[in-house]
Amino acid sequence: MDDTSSFRLLIVEDSPSDAAMLRAELATGPLAGATLEQATTLEAALDRLALARYDAVLTDLGLPDSDGFDTFDAVVEAAGDAAVVVLTGRDDEQLADEAVVHGAQDYVVKGHRRPGDLARAVRYSVRRQQLLTELRVARDAQLAQKDNFLSHVSHELRCPLAVVHQFASLLADGIAGELNAEQRDLMTVLIGNVEQLKAMIDDLLLASRAGSGTVVIEPETVEPAPLLAETATAFGPAAAERGLTLVHDPYPLPPVVADPKRVREILINLVDNALKFTPRDGRVTVAAAAEDGFVRFVVRDTGCGIDAAALPHVFDRFYQAEQSDSISRNGLGLGLFVCRDLVRRQGGELTAASDVGTGTTMSFTLPLAPGHDMSKA
């Protein structure tokens, strides 16, 4: 065990007699050489915790300027890597027990201790808290390593993929000579798979970023109408190819506060899904309307729908629908998980409504820019 004579302890106790007893108990035994400091109010305790580092904080829960769990929460938060040991009276054992569940390492009951109990509780509390800190540091390091790895892999895979994609598409587009029907067929399969690989690699990078919150959101005042129009135009050819009608109602809309790049990504993801899950002769509608404090964006399809059991899970990480068009990109199932995160981080919410056989409506909100109320929409 660590050199306990170099321990720094903070005692948070307003009763002079209780404090004296603590000091007396700690004066003999393994913590005899420890440095003891005392605070008699919560405010003083928080000052000390902010200014110096301690191995352990022994705290009463009833202080002149705070009581019970308020004291406790404040101390635990300020304690950082210091172990918190709660000092409790016999009537407060239940409270103390709860404190341990919420972050204290131990509690000691006033006046009913054998010699050495207090010192032991403190020493073991410090040791356990140290282990927690070590775990946290190790976990953070591993997460960073994982993110770097995924980012690196994603980058490395892109280069040969870019060559495969370009050469395949050069062939498919007849740029190196006309293809016969069978060759065209084979190329379609080839390119479809390349698109899928691309989707998976894109998702690989999202997987690393989504968890670590490193996606940068740069909010600005954005006009939603051009973004919607742009998305509808971009997907026009894809919709036509699948025999689908893509409908876009260009109403004027008030500006919102959002990151236009992220909004584009979200719209692309939602429309892509809608096209993927809607059979020929179906319809995908992209629309938006001002609501109280928000603009609500809607992507509605007349596709196969999502059954009630699956609906609550569509935003789960790695959720993949079972039926999907074999030609289209599948990715790793991260799209909606990330979309929801992006929407939330811009102050909105993404929701799904669906009926099997009728279709699905994905809808998300973004906050109105200040100074623009609904009546101006």
Add this chain to the structure above:
Amino acid sequence: MRKTVLIVEDDDELRRGLGLRLRSFGYQVAEAADGYAAVSVARQLQPDAVLLDIGLPGGDGITVLDRYSQLMQLAGIPVVVLSGRDPFATEPLLRKYGVSAFLRKPADNEELRAALAAALELPAAS
């Protein structure tokens, strides 16, 4: 008069594929395989636009952009970046150099066509 695009890309195969693709768009194509060539060829040729990879030997794409910005005859040339790197990491830096568009490898050919047309201020549709 056909526009010239300088392709800066160190991967020989990709550079070749992009060359074929850009010619199919109707552009004349010049090539550079590293940072130094990116600057010396651009100086010589004065291309109408540059398609620039970031990960290059002999001066990466960012130092190339920096050098272009220092040279009066190259500072105004529109640049479309085509990179395998994470856009979130480099975009702010690139905006500093007025990069016209940022495409991720593998680029969608229609996006590539549109980005170049926009950079050259031509109508996007073919």
